Amino acid sequence: MRVEADGTVDVTVTVNGRAVTLAVAPRTTLSDVLRDRLGLTGTHVGCEHGVCGMCTVLLDGEAVRACLLFAVQCDGASLTTVEGLGSADDQHPLQQAFSHHHALQCGFCTPGMLMSSYDLLAGGTYSRDTLAEDMSGVLCRCTGYRGILAAVADVAETHADGVPPPRAAVPPALVGRTSGASPASSLALNARKSASSDTSPAEAPGEIPPEITAPTGPPTATVEVRSELASGVDDVWAVLADFDRLAACLPGAEMTADLGDDRYRGRATVGLGPVSLRFDGLAHVVEHDPVARRMRVLAQGTDRGGSSTQAVIRLAADPAEGGGTVLWADADVHLSGRVAQFGRALAGDVSRRLFEQFAEAVDEAARTGEAPTTRTSPLRLALGALLARIRRLVQRRR
Numbered sequence: 367m368r369v370e371a372d373g374t375v376d377v378t379v380t381v382n383g384r385a386v387t388l389a390v391a392p393r394t395t396l397s398d399v400l401r402d403r404l405g406l407t408g409t410h411v412g413c414e415h416g417v418c419g420m421c422t423v424l425l426d427g428e429a430v431r432a433c434l435l436f437a438v439q440c441d442g443a444s445l446t447t448v449e450g451l452g453s454a455d456d457q458h459p460l461q462q463a464f465s466h467h468h469a470l471q472c473g474f475c476t477p478g479m480l481m482s483s484y485d486l487l488a489g490g491t492y493s494r495d496t497l498a499e500d501m502s503g504v505l506c507r508c509t510g511y512r513g514i515l516a517a518v519a520d521v522a523e524t525h526a527d528g529v530p531p532p533r534a535a536v537p538p539a540l541v542g543r544t545s546g547a548s549p550a551s552s553l554a555l556n557a558r559k560s561a562s563s564d565t566s567p568a569e570a571p572g573e574i575p576p577e578i579t580a581p582t583g584p585p586t587a588t589v590e591v592r593s594e595l596a597s598g599v600d601d602v603w604a605v606l607a608d609f610d611r612l613a614a615c616l617p618g619a620e621m622t623a624d625l626g627d628d629r630y631r632g633r634a635t636v637g638l639g640p641v642s643l644r645f646d647g648l649a650h651v652v653e654h655d656p657v658a659r660r661m662r663v664l665a666q667g668t669d670r671g672g673s674s675t676q677a678v679i680r681l682a683a684d685p686a687e688g689g690g691t692v693l694w695a696d697a698d699v700h701l702s703g704r705v706a707q708f709g710r711a712l713a714g715d716v717s718r719r720l721f722e723q724f725a726e727a728v729d730e731a732a733r734t735g736e737a738p739t740t741r742t743s744p745l746r747l748a749l750g751a752l753l754a755r756i757r758r759l760v761q762r763r764r
C-alpha cells in the first residue's frame with residue numbers, strides 16, 4: 367500500500383472488546399493511538415524505543431511494546447490494555463495482588479508490569495526460579511521489584527490452574543470508540559481532512575453528512591444549569607428554534623454549514639489555561655418539541671491534536687413567575703484524548719460556565735430579536751473556570 371505523506375489509512379481494531387475504526391497517519395504508533403485518539407492513557411510511554419516496557423499491551427493475546435508498533439500494523443487485531451484487564455470496581459486478581467503487596471510506588475511502571483505479568487501467567491511458563499528474569503522486560507525506576515515479584519508469585523500460586531482472563535472492562539464510550547460506522551467514519555473523515563489540507567469539513571463538496579449516535583457509557587461530566595432570563599418564554603424559544611441564532615449564542619462556536627435534516631457542521635474553540643483546542647464537529651437536533659419548548663441535541667467534535675468530545679445536550683424553556691423565562695440546560699459530556707486529562711471537575715466547570723454565558727447571550731438575542739452582539743472569548747471562559755476552581759481549592763484548604 368502506498369500512502370501520501372500527509373494521508374491517512376483507516377484501521378479497525380478491537381480494543382478491550384469494542385471495535386473501533388480510526389483514520390491514522392501511517393507513522394502513528396499504537397501507543398499514540400491508544401493514548402491520544404482513544405483516551406486510554408493507562409498505557410504509559412517511557413522510552414519510546416522498546417526498552418522500558420511501560421507501554422506493554424496485549425495484541426491478539428501476546429504482550430507487545432505499543433511504542434514499537436505502528437497502528438496500521440494492527441489492522442484487524444484484538445488489543446487489551448490495562449483498562450481492559452480490570453476496573454476500579456472489578457479488579458483483576460493481579461491488580462488486587464499489586465495493591466495487597468504494595469507493588470507500586472509512583473505507579474508509572476504498573477500498567478506495563480500488570481500486562482507483562484498477565485502475559486507470563488497466561489503463557490503457562492511461570493516458575494518462581496526464573497520470575498525475576500521473566501519480568502525483567504519492564505523496568506521500575508522506583509526499584510519496587512520485591513513487591514512486584516511477590517504480587518505476581520501470589521497470583522501464580524493461588525491460580526495454579528490458570529490466571530483468570532482480562533475483565534475487558536470497557537471504559538466510557540467516546541467519539542471514535544464505537545464500532546458503528548457513524549462516529550468512526552466521521553472521525554475518520556475529519557482526521558483525513560485535517561491531515562490532507564486546511565479545508566474545513568464544511569467546505570468539502572458532495573459529502574454525505576455522517577450520523578451521530580448517542581454515546582454510551584458513563585459521561586466524563588454531567589452538568590445542569592438553571593438560568594432566569596428577563597425575556598419572555600416565546601422570545602427565548604424563538605432563539606432556541608433558530609439554529610443560526612442558537613449557535614451564535616454559544617461562546618467560541620460558529621456554525622459553518624446547514625446539512626439539512628436538522629444536522630449542522632460547525633467549529634468551536636475552547637481554551638483550557640494555556641491549551642487551546644479547536645474542534646470541528648457536527649450537531650444533530652434529534653428532538654424538537656415546540657409545544658413543550660424542549661429540544662435535545664447530539665454533538666461531537668474532534669481536534670487536530672487528537673482530542674474528541676461528544677455531548678448529549680437538553681434545552682428547555684419554561685415560563686417564570688413574573689413574566690421571564692427559566693432556561694434549563696443540561697448535558698452529558700464525554701471527552702477523550704488530551705482534553706480528557708483535564709479531569710471531570712474542570713470539564714464540568716467549563717461546561718457549566720459555557721451554559722451560563724450561553725443563557726446570557728440567549729437572553730440578549732431574545733430581547734433584541736438579533737444574534738447576540740457580545741460574544742464571550744473562549745479563552746477568558748476557560749481562565750475564569752480555572753481561577754474559580756483554584757479559588758475553591760484555596761478556600762477548602764483554609
Ligand code: FES
Nearest residue numbers: 412413414419433
Ligand atoms: S515506551 Fe515502549 S518500551 Fe518504553
Ligand code: FES
Nearest residue numbers: 471475506507508
Ligand atoms: S513504581 Fe515507580 S516506576 Fe515502578
